[in-house]
Amino acid sequence: MRRLLESARYLILVPVLVVLAAAVAGFGAFAWSAILVFQALLVSQGDTTGAVALLALLDRFLVAIALLMAAIGLYELFIGELSVPGFLKVTNLHQLKGRLAGVVILVMAIKFVEKLSEWKNPLDTLWFALGIAVVSAVLIAFTAFDSEHGHA
8 A cells, every 4th residue: 555655646747747738838829929929019110019919928928937837846746856947946835836826926917017008997907906916915925824834
């Protein structure tokens, strides 16, 4: 039974591979979008749509990074160390959750700036901002609570 349970940690390879494939697809989508955005910027007349398109591009890049971080982190937590830069190393689940929460907050901030650039209904924009602020505060609080109480 002990050997079975010790070997069960390799089951994490399934989600690691799926998340890694999603990260590769995300980087591919980012690269394709980058080509399209830069082509559009070359022919644009300097309007604000170029800035919004660049923010959307950054959003895709951040999501792909989050997926890559998750794949690397899960592998390191369950299987073993990888030869990756220090900022990608993960030693506990709390660290992985905190990093992913940070990326989620950045993505939400980008989405808010995109919504702000549309500025159709001020009240909707205010509610959107409040929603993002509440979710961000909760993510930050949970991350801080975990680190203060040593949860992993």
